[in-house]
Amino acid sequence: MTSRPDGSPPPPEWAPEREVTADLAAALIGRRFRELRGAPVERLATGWDNTVFLVGGAWVFRFPRRRIAVPGVEREMAALPVLAPRLPLPVPVPRFAGEPSDDFPWPFWGARMIPGREFAGVRPPEDRRAALAAEVGAFLRALHDPALVRAAGDGLPLDPMGRADPANRAARTPGRLDALAGLGVWERDPAVDEFLAKARGWSVPDGEPVIVHGDLHVRHLLLAPDGRAAGVIDWGDVCLADPAVDLSLAYAGFGGAARAAFLAEYGPVPPDREAAARVLALNLSATLAEYAASTGREALLAETLAGITRAIAP
Incomplete structure (x- = not known):
């Protein structure tokens, strides 16, 4: 972090340039x-x-x-x-x-308006996430259909944020984790450090790009009162990229039986794509956790800290 000329810290990344009241x-x-x-x-x-x-x-x-x-x-x-x-x-x-x-x-x-509450705000119990995970898997299977590129892909950039590149994301993540430790909300985990060290040598998955949401995380999935999926919002990062960019939610938001339900609906995920998705899941979880801790969003913080653990769990 670079200080301003007067020695004061710079504004956070999420600070607005224009605040609309x-x-x-x-x-x-x-x-x-x-x-x-x-x-x-x-x-x-x-x-x-x-x-x-x-x-x-x-x-x-x-x-x-x-x-x-x-x-x-x-x-x-x-x-x-x-x-x-x-x-x-x-x-x-x-x-x-x-x-x-x-x-x-x-x-x-x-x-x-699409009625619903953010997944991160609801924080459904782990044993009640399987039905939701299956809905998200089916949604992403439809979004990642190669035929959709021909129908709606014109003008979309190719992974402008480099989110499908696990080495890129692995290099960006330790600083986020350091910030979380500095804020006193997370303790360093040797398993996470080891995972990130290995990921620095991984490549972008093989395969043709598809249309992706681009920033699919626990704030952008809305839930209905019964805990089922209500909609997907915030499409500002929609682009062409490897499916791993969206599959990160399978590893940050779901584990165990819920992740199995997701994959049963979505279909097989090759090992290199799973690896890239896990790295991005870890990176996004750490980034959102830093934001949540710095802005007092307790539910989001709890969900994203859990996402760090899920991202590297079997």
């Missing part, structure tokens, strides 16, 4: 979409890249918080209407598209 969101939406003018606007969620508002109790609007997120917003608007009818779980379908303007320099969009 509920009042500003209401103004931006009201000026552009007459039918929503005067509708109540309330903050629904925040992440690294977007601030999300519920409008009129029915519509969810996403506003970028950082310039780096803008290409992802544009990909969501282009890809989601094509993907949605081809997938077995609900995904957002942009209905309102806000263009950049003097009052807000970046695009934003709104879609019908």
